[in-house]
Amino acid sequence: MKALVVDDSAVMRKVLIGALARAGISDVDQAADGQEAVNSCNANDYGLVLMDWNMPNMLGIDAVRAIRGAGKTMPIIMVTTEAEKSRVIEALKAGANNYIIKPFEPAHIVTKIQEVLGAAG
Amino acid sequence: MVGPFERCVASETEQETVRSTRGESLVSMNVEHINPFIESVHELFETMLGINVSRGNIGVSTGSNNPREIMALIGLSGPARGAVSISFPASTALRLVEQLLGVETRVIDDTVSDGVAEVVNIIAGSAKAKFVTDGGTPIELSLPTVFRGSDFRVDYPTQSVWLEVPFNTDLGPFSMRVTFDFEESKTKEGDSA
Numbered sequence: 001m002k003a004l005v006v007d008d009s010a011v012m013r014k015v016l017i018g019a020l021a022r023a024g025i026s027d028v029d030q031a032a033d034g035q036e037a038v039n040s041c042n043a044n045d046y047g048l049v050l051m052d053w054n055m056p057n058m059l060g061i062d063a064v065r066a067i068r069g070a071g072k073t074m075p076i077i078m079v080t081t082e083a084e085k086s087r088v089i090e091a092l093k094a095g096a097n098n099y100i101i102k103p104f105e106p107a108h109i110v111t112k113i114q115e116v117l118g119a120a121g
Numbered sequence: 122m123v124g125p126f127e128r129c130v131a132s133e134t135e136q137e138t139v140r141s142t143r144g145e146s147l148v149s150m151n152v153e154h155i156n157p158f159i160e161s162v163h164e165l166f167e168t169m170l171g172i173n174v175s176r177g178n179i180g181v182s183t184g185s186n187n188p189r190e191i192m193a194l195i196g197l198s199g200p201a202r203g204a205v206s207i208s209f210p211a212s213t214a215l216r217l218v219e220q221l222l223g224v225e226t227r228v229i230d231d232t233v234s235d236g237v238a239e240v241v242n243i244i245a246g247s248a249k250a251k252f253v254t255d256g257g258t259p260i261e262l263s264l265p266t267v268f269r270g271s272d273f274r275v276d277y278p279t280q281s282v283w284l285e286v287p288f289n290t291d292l293g294p295f296s297m298r299v300t301f302d303f304e305e306s307k308t309k310e311g312d313s314a
Contacts, residue, residue, distance in 0.1 A: 008264070009235050009236075009238065009239040009242070010231075010232065010235045011218065011221055011222060011232060011235045011236040011239050012239050014222055015221060015222070018222075018223070054242070054246075054262055054264065056264060080246070081242055081243050081245070081246020081247060081262070082246060082250075082259065083246065083247060083250035084249075084250050084253050084256075084257075084259040085254075085255075085256055086256045086257070086258075086259060087259055089256075101247075102169070102243045102246065102247070103164055103165040103168050103169035103243050103247065104168070104169060105168055105169065106169070
């Protein structure tokens with residue numbers, strides 16, 4: 001299974017790639033903004049997307065809308081500092097499957113990834 | 122505006138001490154508003170990095186001219202106006218990124234800049250959510266900016282008040298500076314920001 005990690009921080013992408021590896025996912029693409037993420041999703045079949053919110057060029061929330069608008073159904077987990085309740089609701093309405101707020105415990109994100117993939121069947 | 126790390130925040134007495142240092146000029150920043158940012162520092166270091174952190178006394182910042190620093194700055198807008206900066210000695214920044222990535226880091230490079238930018242992003246993001254409850258309009262974050270080099274100076278306009286909080290951790294010391302003006306009424310649902 002191939003995953004996509006979307007974050008404008010290269011350090012955070014590496015942290016998330018490490019979490020994916022601990023969850024058993026080693027085939028990972030990276031994108032540094034929402035537009036790159038949309039392009040990658042149009043060109044690949046991912047089994048999971050981890051999506052930041054605040055990024056240059058295109059916000060993660062807009063990327064989620066674009067990905068869902070293109071008919072893609074893979075699980076998308078928002079991984080973001082945006083912790084307000086209204087943001088969480090907005091993301092879930094846009095089509096995100098789950099929401100992880102930074103800062104997170106390293107073990108927590110591995111568990112969350114496994115939960116989301118389990119629910120996706 | 123308090124959470125599991127409320128033990129770390131500024132007490133009423135400490136807030137009053139800070140207020141008295143600048144008198145009326147501090148009207149532009151409520152000293153209590155520093156507390157969500159202090160909590161967020163603790164959340165980041167203790168939850169995500171597993172690192173103990175302790176803070177020193179809160180003061181009014183007059184700027185910075187420490188040539189060993191690497192500084193990450195992020196702006197806040199919408200129902201609040203302000204900015205947060207985190208300044209690290211180079212040694213702390215290197216150890217911080219080592220801790221984040223689990224790999225040895227010896228030179229201040231783009232990866233380290235990226236790491237400290239993410240740190241200020243997480244601290245500001247976590248803090249801003251503590252001001253807005255009940256579905257109110259979220260405070261917006263800018264993209265972070267990083268300053269690094271052997272000789273730079275940071276000055277603040279006389280009208281702006283920045284509070285400074287020094288921290289010490291197992292990774293080394295660092296300091297946070299915050300200027301923040303928040304209008305709670307602007308976060309109520311239905312208001313545009």
